[in-house]
Amino acid sequence: MATPPKNRGLGRGLSALMADVQTEPAKAASEQPTRKPDMMIPIGQIMANPTQPRRTFSPDALGELTASIKEKGVIQPLIVRPHPTQEGAYEIVAGERRWRAAQAARLHEVPAIIRSYTEQESYEVAIIENIQRADLNPVEEAAGYRDLMDKFGHTQEQLSEALGKSRSHLANMMRLLNLPAEVLDYVREGRLSAGAARAMITADDPxxxxxxxxxxxxxxxxxxxxxxxxxxxxxPSRPATYRTKDADTVALEGDLSATLGMKVSIDHKTGDEGGSITISYKTLEELDDLCAKLGGGS
Known part of the structure; x- marks a missing residue:
């Protein structure tokens, strides 16, 4: 396959995406005729894209989408291109999560828009589509930016202009990739925020x-x-009524902190079976999340 031109920029890929994908839940009716009518394609003829920038699919979110598709079908079409090596097959450009959920819902065909993208355009559109929807975790987003620069020769300035992201945001995200693999796994899993991970980049032992x-x-x-x-x-020194925490208590604090994503402190009173648990939150959003968890909400 010929190497794509490196200085083409992102204009064509971004324009194609904006024409094909609705990033808002609803568009004005007047905009609908400008899009090529969808086709129904058998699921068996559609294949995943091996260079898909999104690698993590939440089982819970996928289950919710599957339930929705069972009830209402696939509302938003996939974007596909003719498969580069298998005649009669199609490769996903955008919409792999919908494709997976449709399979779980046992649909036989899904709506799709067919585009004759090159490999470069396909990858660009896939990254941009996911970023526009905020579907990528921070590590996937950073890897997407890095790939666009390393594989296709785009500069931070080009990416900033095309994606509507500041150059400082791009640089800060890509710095995450300098962290050890295990730390990046914590970020993928949501156990560490991107901000927390960036704070330890310069540490001797992140x-x-x-x-x-x-x-x-x-x-x-x-x-x-x-x-x-x-x-x-x-x-701070503890009142005399409290004793030094034992290893089991410290371990339990760590487990609860990891589960809730908030700092948890457990205090036992000397000579008593009772004590107290303190949960510290930093934002009102964290408080809402805590209330939902304690109340059994999702």
């Missing part, structure tokens, strides 16, 4: 800091201090 951040529910500012080698503040 993996150790990542584990501490998760077990103790550290804030980004606390992580930054650890990364700079600043000593942790000594815990």
């Amino acid at each position: 993996l150790s800091i990542a584990r501490q951040a998760i077990s103790k529910g550290l804030s980004v500012r606390e992580i930054e201090k650890l990364a700079k080698g600043a000593p942790e503040k000594k815990a």
Whole structure:
């Protein structure tokens, strides 16, 4: 396959995406005729794209989409291109999650828009479509930017203009890829935020800091201090009614902090079976999440 021109820029790929994919839930009726009518394609003729930038598919979210498709069908068409090596087959450009859910819902065919994209255009559209929908986790987003630059020779300035992202955002996201693989796994799983991960990039041992951040529910500012080698503040002295925590209590605090994504402190009163649990939240959104979890909500 011929190597695509490296200085073509993202204009054509982005234009194609904007014409084909509705990033908003609804569009004005007047816009609908401008799009090529959808085709119904048998699921068996559609294949996943091996260069798909999105690698993580939440089982819960996929299950919800499957239930929706069983009830209402696939509302938004997939974008596909003729398969480069298999005649009569199609390769997904955008919409793999819908394709997977449709299979789980046991549909025989799905609506799709066929586009004659080159390999480069297909990859660009896939990345842009996912970014526009905020469907990529931070590591996938960073890897997508890096691939667009390394594989196709785009500059940060070109990407910034085409994607509507600042150059500082692009640079900060791609810096994540310098972290150890295990730390990147924590970010993919949502156990570490992108901000928390960036704070430990310059640390001598980011993996150790990542584990501490998760077990103790550290804030980004606390992580930054650890990364700079600043000593942790000594815990305030406990009243005489409290004793030093044993290893089991500390381990339980770590488990609860990791599960809730918030700092949890457990205190036992000396000579008593009772005690207290303190859960610290940083934002109102975290408080809402905690209330939903305690109330059994999703």
